[in-house]
Amino acid sequence: MIDRKKRKELLLLNVLKNTESPLSSPKIADELSALGHEMSERTVRLYLQQMDRDGLTASNGKKGHRITQSGLTELESSKIIERVGFLSAKIDQMTYQMNFDLNTTSGTVVINVTLVEPGQFAKKIPDIIKVYAGGYAMGHLMTFLEPGESLGHINVPEKMIGIGTVCSITLNGVLLKHGIPTVSRFGGLLEIKEKKPVRFVEIIMYDGTSIDPLEVFIRSGMTDYMGAIRTGNGKIGASFREFPAESRDTVIHLAGMLDRIGLGGLVRVGMAGQSLLDIPVSEGRIGAIVIGGLNPVSILEETGVRAYSRALAGLIDFKRLFSFEEIESRIRKFL
Numbered sequence: 343m344i345d346r347k348k349r350k351e352l353l354l355l356n357v358l359k360n361t362e363s364p365l366s367s368p369k370i371a372d373e374l375s376a377l378g379h380e381m382s383e384r385t386v387r388l389y390l391q392q393m394d395r396d397g398l399t400a401s402n403g404k405k406g407h408r409i410t411q412s413g414l415t416e417l418e419s420s421k422i423i424e425r426v427g428f429l430s431a432k433i434d435q436m437t438y439q440m441n442f443d444l445n446t447t448s449g450t451v452v453i454n455v456t457l458v459e460p461g462q463f464a465k466k467i468p469d470i471i472k473v474y475a476g477g478y479a480m481g482h483l484m485t486f487l488e489p490g491e492s493l494g495h496i497n498v499p500e501k502m503i504g505i506g507t508v509c510s511i512t513l514n515g516v517l518l519k520h521g522i523p524t525v526s527r528f529g530g531l532l533e534i535k536e537k538k539p540v541r542f543v544e545i546i547m548y549d550g551t552s553i554d555p556l557e558v559f560i561r562s563g564m565t566d567y568m569g570a571i572r573t574g575n576g577k578i579g580a581s582f583r584e585f586p587a588e589s590r591d592t593v594i595h596l597a598g599m600l601d602r603i604g605l606g607g608l609v610r611v612g613m614a615g616q617s618l619l620d621i622p623v624s625e626g627r628i629g630a631i632v633i634g635g636l637n638p639v640s641i642l643e644e645t646g647v648r649a650y651s652r653a654l655a656g657l658i659d660f661k662r663l664f665s666f667e668e669i670e671s672r673i674r675k676f677l
Contacts, residue, residue: 353379354389355398355409355417359495364406414495418552429654430549433511433526436654440515444596447603448660452509455487455496455655456639460503460676462647467669469645472571473638474666476537478578480508480607480635481600483663486672494656503676508663509635509654510581510607513600517585520596525584525627529555531564532580532609532631539609539631541619543577554653555581556636560643567641579634580609584627587614593630604665607633638666 357373358365365373367387374381390407393399398413409417442449474482487493487504498504514524530545544564546555556579559565570576585593590611597608609631612618618629634640635653642649664672 350381350385350389351393351398352417353377353381354386354393355413358399358407358409359414359417362492364402364408366404366406369406411497411499429551429554430526432654433514433548436509436511436657437514437518437524439657440512442512442515442519442660444516444519444599444603450657451512451605451660451663452515453485453493453506453655453658454509454635454639454651454653455493456505456507456636456642456649456651457496457498457502458505458639458642458647458649459501460673462649463503463505463642464673464677466642466645466647467673469568469571469641470638471666471669473567473641476571476574478567478570478633479638479666480510480512480633481605482666483508483604484638484666484669485658485662485664486676488676493658496652496655505639506655506658506662507635507638508605508607510632511635511654512605513597513607513632514583516596516600516605517589517593520592522585522589522593522596527582527584529579529581529634531559531577533577534570535575537570537574539580539619542580542582542621545582554636555579556634556640557651557653560636560640560651563644565640565644567637567644571641579637579640581632581634582618582621583630583632584623585630587626587628590614590628593628604663607635609633 357370367383371383371386394401399407400410401407436452440450442451473479485506487498489498489500491498517524526548528545528547530542533540533543566576570578600606612629614628615625623629636651
């Protein structure tokens with residue numbers, strides 16, 4: 343049970359979360375009133391003072407207060423019960439918001455963001471390149487977010503950078519624009535032997551979790567990317583999707599077009615109504631395995647580098663992406 347004080351803090355955090363600029367105490371009180379919650383300016387001010395001390399908010403002087411990353415984490419954690427199934431809803435939301443045009447190669451795509459110190463990241467570039475080169479990544483494009491830059495609810499702290507990798511949900515968005523609906527069933531750990539997919543050894547259903555499955559596997563130390571890049575035998579992130587059976591040829595065609603522009607990630611496509619890697623498929627549908635978008639940066643935590651990864655972080659213009667082959671030259675500006 344959340345006590346009265348905590349509920350008021352969460353109300354304030356929720357107001358600050360939904361604005362990009364700092365808010366003053368009077369403005370926050372007005373926003374709360376509009377939402378049906380009466381709280382005086384003085385009460386708001388006293389709460390903000392304590393929340394500043396707790397690191398949940400930060401003062402920008404006369405401009406007001408803003409929510410911090412700790413505040414966002416607190417807000418998300420407090421609503422964990424309400425957010426069961428949240429990931430499925432977010433996948434649908436991102437799929438519809440994405441406006442990438444495959445024919446003109448323009449528009450926005452969904453990316454994941456990993457926060458890490460530039461020096462630590464630079465040490466692992468050779469291994470990250472091998473993940474891309476080995477075909478264990480969602481295409482071959484990525485981007486950097488600079489210190490102070492924001493995407494969605496993620497703010498890149500000073501002395502850190504954001505590593506943007508293409509999210510596999512980008513595939514959903516492209517297919518939807520071509521009239522093909524996608525059912526995202528689960529994320530899992532895909533065992534590979536001699537560089538070929540063998541079976542899923544762990545799975546988490548998207549409609550029963552509030553956190554991306556690959557984030558869970560990464561933090562739990564369950565992945566084996568080093569084995570994948572060294573011997574072709576390991577455990578990597580992947581997901582399972584379903585499409586209408588009649589769309590199979592079109593899906594394969596569009597996947598080929600995505601491959602050519604660096605956004606490919608379709609590992610295998612099944613046949614109508616038939617199991618794929620022992621995963622049963624609904625009648626009238628085909629199953630497909632899609633590579634995990636966080637795979638390239640997952641190798642950081644696997645090798646002892648502290649990093650914070652968030653899948654489905656936000657949308658970014660396709661023009662911001664560059665080939666992984668440029669990674670070494672582009673990282674220099676941050677070192």
